[in-house]
Amino acid sequence: MKRALIIVVIIALLAAAYAVVAIFGTKDKTATTEPVGPVSVEGVGPADEKSFSGNGTLAELQAKGKNLECQIVVEKSGQEKIEGTYFTSGGNLRGDFVMPAAEFGGTVVSSMIVGGNSMYVWSKIGDDTFGFKSDVTDEKTKQVDTKEPVPLDETVQYTCSEWATVDGSIFIPPADVQFKDLGAVVEAGMEYGTLEGEF
Secondary structure (H helix, E strand, O other), rough: OOOHHHHHHHHHHHHHHHHHHHHHHHHHHHHHHOOOOOOOOOOOOOHHHHHHEEEHHHHHHHHHOOEEEEEEEEEOOOOEEEEEEEEOOEEEEEEEEEEEEEEHHEEEEEEEEEEOOOOEEEEEEEOOEEEEEEEEHHHHHHHOOOOOOOOOOEEEEEEEEOOOOOHHHHHHHOOOOEEEEHHHHHHOOOOOOHOOOOO
16 A cells, blocks of 8 residues: 555656656747847948948048048049048047158158147157147138148048047147147247148
């Protein structure tokens, strides 16, 4: 009798275990589905669709009001190519360009920052760095070549993407450059040729 009771208990346990496996096995099979094809959501695309290319001016890129990081190329007939990087954020812009300059050993790195009404332009030539600052709204300085590597209204080729990690410090003029005030130079009556000699 005791032995029969043990056998009945064992059979009941085996039946319960089988039921549990059957139930959970069914759930697993239900949860497992065949992989589906690519999901397309209109207006959503891969990250590289945030990049765009075209022709336009630096001022037009600035006016987009976006955080952009761009590669810039300027090609003019009969002149060597200018290449550089361009950043814009919050109405500020920064450009660093490699300029052809045979008279200075091949190339010169020239940079510019525009923020608010101020423009800073500087170039490293050999061991020396020369810089000017100017007020972009000043009518007098608008008549003078401010020596920016690429004028804001000049058409360039650009390839831009969203600037994901904005570093606002690049819009701060370098502290180790002594910027001459272009307005003061013009007020002092310096000739254009004298300005040109600064670079």
